[in-house]
Amino acid sequence: MTTRQDGNHYHALLDQGQPTFFGKVEQGLAGELLAALNLTPANLAAELPLEVISTGLRYLIVPIRQGLAHARIVHPAFEGLLAKAGAQFAYVLDVPTLEGRHWNNDGRLEDVATGSAAGTVGAYLVKHGLVQSDQDFLLHQGRFTGRPSQMHIRIKGQLDAIQAVLVGGDVSLIAQGRLLSLPGESVNRN
Numbered sequence: 001m002t003t004r005q006d007g008n009h010y011h012a013l014l015d016q017g018q019p020t021f022f023g024k025v026e027q028g029l030a031g032e033l034l035a036a037l038n039l040t041p042a043n044l045a046a047e048l049p050l051e052v053i054s055t056g057l058r059y060l061i062v063p064i065r066q067g068l069a070h071a072r073i074v075h076p077a078f079e080g081l082l083a084k085a086g087a088q089f090a091y092v093l094d095v096p097t098l099e100g101r102h103w104n105n106d107g108r109l110e111d112v113a114t115g116s117a118a119g120t121v122g123a124y125l126v127k128h129g130l131v132q133s134d135q136d137f138l139l140h141q142g143r144f145t146g147r148p149s150q151m152h153i154r155i156k157g158q159l160d161a162i163q164a165v166l167v168g169g170d171v172s173l174i175a176q177g178r179l180l181s182l183p184g185e186s187v188n189r190n
Contacts, residue, residue, distance in 0.1 A: 001013065001014045009173075010170070010172070011169070011171070013152070015165070016164075019053055019055050019123035019162055019165055020053065021053055021127065022053065022058060024050065024051050029084055030049075033050060033060065036074060036081055037072070037073060039064060039071055043065065043070075043071075044063065045064055046065075050062055052085055052086050053120040054120065055120055060087035060089070061093055061124045062093065065095060069144065072103070093121055095130065098137065099139070099141065100114075100117070100121060100139060101141065102141070111145075112149050118153055119167045120165075121153070123162055133157055133162070134155070136153070138150045138151065138152060138153070139153055153167055
């Protein structure tokens with residue numbers, strides 16, 4: 001991770017390494033996953049597959065053209081359904097606007113900016129020719145939580161040989177602390 005200070009805030013950039021592509025989701029399971037996300041095939045970006053990609057965590061990328069405001073987890077055992085696809089989490093991506101949504105797997109908490117997913121989205125977009133490699137682009141998230149965010153993404157390498165996934169954004173220092181010992185170590189306070 002690299003950071004640089006810019007006035008009162010910082011810009012952080014993380015190299016997530018090379019992505020791993022686990023494959024497309026078969027049609028029957030894709031329909032179940034769409035329904036579990038309160039979406040229908042009419043919402044999909046039909047020319048694009050639901051696909052599982054990882055830069056550390058396995059995300060199911062769900063590409064849509066409309067309906068992002070209606071997306072939410074409605075399946076009571078969503079995590080098990082994701083496991084059938086080989087994924088740990090899901091990221092719903094509105095392809096035309098490059099805006100996405102992500103929740104914890106019970107659907108109770110929506111994330112403002114999911115950096116671990118942003119890298120997989122970047123790899124997905126480059127793989128399918130929707131953004132150019134070696135050029136920065138923005139992924140938007142958090143609007144539906146009232147905290148809109150932007151993540152800067154750059155995919156290094158070519159379509160068939162992605163070398164690195166870089167994800168970053170502007171951050172502000174809101175707290176700081178001091179670690180007195182590592183967990184499990186005893187501390188002599190004399």
